[in-house]
Amino acid sequence: MGSLSGCVGEITDDEETDVTVTDTAGRTVSLSLPLDRVVLARIGFEEILPILGVGDRVTAISEGYPRYLPHHTEIAGWEDAPSVGFAFDEGGINTEAILNQDPDAVLVSPDFVDELRETLPDSNHVIALDFDNPDLDETAENIELAGEIFDREQQAESFIENLRSYQDLIQAETKGLSREEKPTFYLETFDEYVTFGTENLDGKVAANAGGYNLVEDAESLPQVEFGEYELNPEWLLENDPEFIFRRVYANESLADEEKAQRRLNELIDRPGWENLTAVQEGNVYLFHERLAFSIATPLGRAHFAKCFQPELFTDLQPRELFNEYLEEWLGSSYPELLFYPRPGETLER
Template identity: 30%
Template sequence: MFNSETVETVRSLKAQDKIIGVGRFTLENPAYFPELSRLPGVGSVWTPDIEAVLELHPDAVFVYGTFMKSSVDEIQDILKAADPNLVVIRVDCYIPESYEEEVRILGHILDREEEAEEFLEFYRGAIGPIEAIVSVLDETDKPAIYFESWGDFRTATQGAGYHDKLVMAGGNNIFGDLALSYTDIDPESVIERNPEIIVKLCGAGSRNFGGYGEDDPSQLEGLREEVVSRPGWGTLDAVENDRVYILSNDILGGARHFIGIAYLAKLFHPELFADLDPAAVHREYLSRFQGLDFRGVYVYPEILI
């Protein structure tokens, strides 16, 4: 399995014993994948190790469905040329719109249909109440959000997965009118649009800290201080009202996207989601479906229930 999102979803279905080889990002995350990270590696969709895949003699190879499509198309072509009988299965396992269908597909393929329905009942129980409340909100009731990736002044716009998750959580992306999915923006434009809430990601690139493998919030705290101290940003509504948050990509990207959406909904609409406890959803997911203890640092400042 090349993508760790599929590895994680397969573990939710209690079928991890069927996995015989994993991609680079599973190997590099032993805290979250303690046993699976010890399996043979097959590279990544950027640098696949086709020989390693074929040496494992798998019945099927799982790769992304839509992400890195040209690279994955090439991987599929090479594998099928080497072994015409090899089954290549294309699923993403991180996009909210297609996630439920892909879980059912995996349940069918892996003979885990009951487990798939059990997991989807939990998933819908987490995401459904948020969708119900957000769906009846007027646009004027949605706070203006500036979302920034781990790269400074890089934001998500219409067509980007992160933008869609902001919308699902009941936010109004201040750069949602831009045509590009991801783009660098001028810091002055943030001042001009004056967001009510700022969400800054960590957990990748030069901000690769936080998440499951860490328990010390000091780096998230330091990153937040960097953001609020930017020249001219002290007058932003988000800064003046102390609504600047650092969020780990561990829970907003990948198979855990629904947990990140729950955290965002709580941050955006604390009154509407007074009974929502994102940490409790997260804790149950880890213990019940991933076989892991709850630990890590995911949001700063911490959400108080």
């Protein structure tokens, strides 16, 4: 959770203000505001900084932005920004490239903050923020902190209210559903037969949209690196989910309908899947990784809700809703598909 110690007034370009913040990793960091030179050592900041109107303060970025989020990179105006490496590449985050920028602050996700703190001097002000949390209350605290350290409190509060309106739209219809009213689902990460539990990331997003996560009934499933569960293919065939969702990189699998259909066919052609209820009824979907792994999670949840509970959301158009959000806050929309097929639709193979 992030918090600000003391009060920060309006900060002008020629005025420096010393503040102390507690970032999402629970670390106390002293800063001199304004932050004019900012390095993004991880992805996850591609929406909040442009939304707050401070995207132009970014001087260098993670290699993950042009690689996995080229459209966001273009919207933010970071196409020509120097790279500081990618956390999951062999070379990891390039601290020398960060030092070359002489940044006022280095923004990173909580899971990599210790690594950077060990190699960067205190003057570079490593700050942990997390905008990929499916819990909107925790995300809101990070948005508030970002608003305060960039002197954009009003914009941050307005944006939080907007996100809450989307969340309330779904919760109003799904919070009273019984277990029997929730269809079962299996949600797969980027790795085959690896899934999230109901309290983790994508699994939480879908479970809070009117569906029931199959792994809730599982016993002693092996967990892997980030709390995911690794399934035996036979277990999935035996438990027969009513819906199947697969997280994909949009620029690779959702660039257009032809690529999406080809990727969908590859997914459902696995051994034995022709007997699964989800496959037989056409309830197998690919989804854009940012729907369940970004600051706009409440809008991503709308796509799952439309699949699970179409009779409760007859007028809901998730794609249009998401694009309205993008146009309002970022002045653009995704060139890729967000969900394939569209929520509530089934396709003949």
